[in-house]
Amino acid sequence: MVRVNEREIEYKKGMTVADAIREAGQSIDKMTIVIVDGIVLSLDEIKSVIVEDGAFIKLLPLISGG
Amino acid sequence: MWSKLVVNMDNLSISRVALEEEFQDLGGRSLIAQYLIKNVPPTCDPLGEENVLLFATGIFAGTRFATANRLSVGGKSPLTGGIKESNVGGYAATLLAEHGIKLITISGLPKDDNLRILYIDKNGNANLLDANEYKGINNYEFVEKIHERFGKDLATISIGSAGERLYKCSSIQVSEYNSGHPSRAAGRGGLGAVMGSKGIKGIVIEKPEEKYEIPYKDKEKFEEICLKLNRMIAESAKKDPFHNIGTISTIEVTAPNGILPVANFSGKLFKDYKKVGANKFMENLKTRGGRNKIPCQPGCIVQCSNCYNDENGNYLTSGFEYETIAMFGPNCLISDLDAIAKMDRICDDIGVDTIETANAIAMCMEAGKINWSDADAVLNLLNEMAEGTEFGRLLGQGCEAVGKSLGVERIPVVKHQAMAAYDPRNTKGTGITYATSPMGADHTAGLTMGRAFDDSGRTAQAYASNKLQVAIAFADSMMCIMTFANMVPGVPLLAEMMAALYGGSSDFSRVASIGVKTLLTEREFNRRAGMTDADDRLPDFFYKERSFATGSKFDIHDMELRTIFDF
Structure with a gap:
């Protein structure tokens, strides 16, 4: 099982973070901070990083500037 | 009725009067704008006797609305030459509201070189105390000495040596809730110099024995809407990167999209941004006993502040924010987060705006006075500002003054004020x-x-x-x-809350x-x-x-x- 925000999806061997987000029906854009098990990944990295079973993917939209 | 504390430095008098009716339902930036246009000649010398330094609490100050107790500082800016409102978190506005004070006005200039503290005691009595013993000391030491002398049940608003020297990039630092660290900055526009020109080293506000009772028109209605909005904010904040990480998370968006300024707004990308990014920040917090999710003022739900420790686990700085990290970091080609944290600490301590100062430093790099990426050279320049050397004083006049003095053509300012960390x-x-x-x-x-x-x-x-x-x-x-x-869908409720508080x-x-x-x-x-x-x-x-x-x-x-x- 992989969790994407509040949604749980079935784990598939070899799936990337981007695959998991898509599978969960979530959309992201350049303002989204993607955190996988506590580590922030860039939008480029999510296309190649493989998800592990039990992973928790948080999608946090940046809504203001620092 | 909300009151106004009127401090006149010409004759060292203080009076507490009812705030004018026309200002009663204003607060923060709106109150500053209306007060200044009516009471300060726009062509006045920002460091002269006609300028007035203002401290205003917000429209919902003293209520349970999340972050209602923000402090707005205002006056004519010595940096821009125009109007300035610089707002800041921390504990001071909470205590001012609990005293029933919505506005402090500090006018005139003292006839001597003495420094003073505006002291508001637990009964709401205000006095100007001699502060010459604090002359030349910086904000962290000032707060420590104030705590030793008066205890910790208070808030401070202070200037460091930069404000005393009338640096145009000097900030006014406010103590953080709980920790008391003077790490919250009304940084922009050099209002610290206005405070310095008036001979005020600090404002100390004791927690009142009796809280001011807010005259709600309809308290029940107000509480109902306020609770609804606070719940909305709390729910949204759960997914806010500023709550989960801190404002440093902004770099994860700005860096890959060419928005992060790099090498004095060169337009280049900074491939090492992760060295000063969210993961490094969180790793350092975790391994050194630092913290995020800290409210800088009571009642904050977003809690974007932090406490950042050095490599030995000792407190180094707090309120360590994206702007500071981006401008001292990638915009100076520096990728050492600890070095940037030291720069932040020095800026908070001497009391200068990190954005203006970091841009001024980038001018030194652009001109070849120091090398790009050289964090030690930056720390040396900041120490020059602290010591008040000739070049340190030039740095204190801000990015434009430094750029022009060094012959730089690419000076990123508007109205003489340096740009923040967005290209x-x-x-x-x-x-x-x-x-x-x-x-x-x-x-x-x-x-x-x-x-x-x-x-x-x-x-x-x-x-x-x-x-x-x-x-x-x-x-x-x-x-x-x-x-x-975090409450944009609830914005129309703000009007209902105003009506429940003030009527109308x-x-x-x-x-x-x-x-x-x-x-x-x-x-x-x-x-x-x-x-x-x-x-x-x-x-x-x-x-x-x-x-x-x-x-x-x-x-x-x-x-x-x-x-x-x-x-």
């Missing part, structure tokens, strides 16, 4: 805000990143900037903008008109101070040089800048 070629609405905000180049006045159709395109950028500048002008009068970002209309036009009127008043102040359309423009190099990341230039036509406030 205007790749968030053009923000560029419009930089150009047209009465505050000078200020990202907090209307950051459009991610809100226009295409950040590096031209479409609807002026529209986005206009709407946000209005929204921020009323938000700055009521709350922290980090909270505001509950129509949203009441709130929107606060924003519009504030902006127009600020622009009128600037016009009377001598500013023209030519001041509402970005530096030429943003129109000529392309961003390497997107190929974009700042191609917003002057006509759009000129007409942005034609409401």
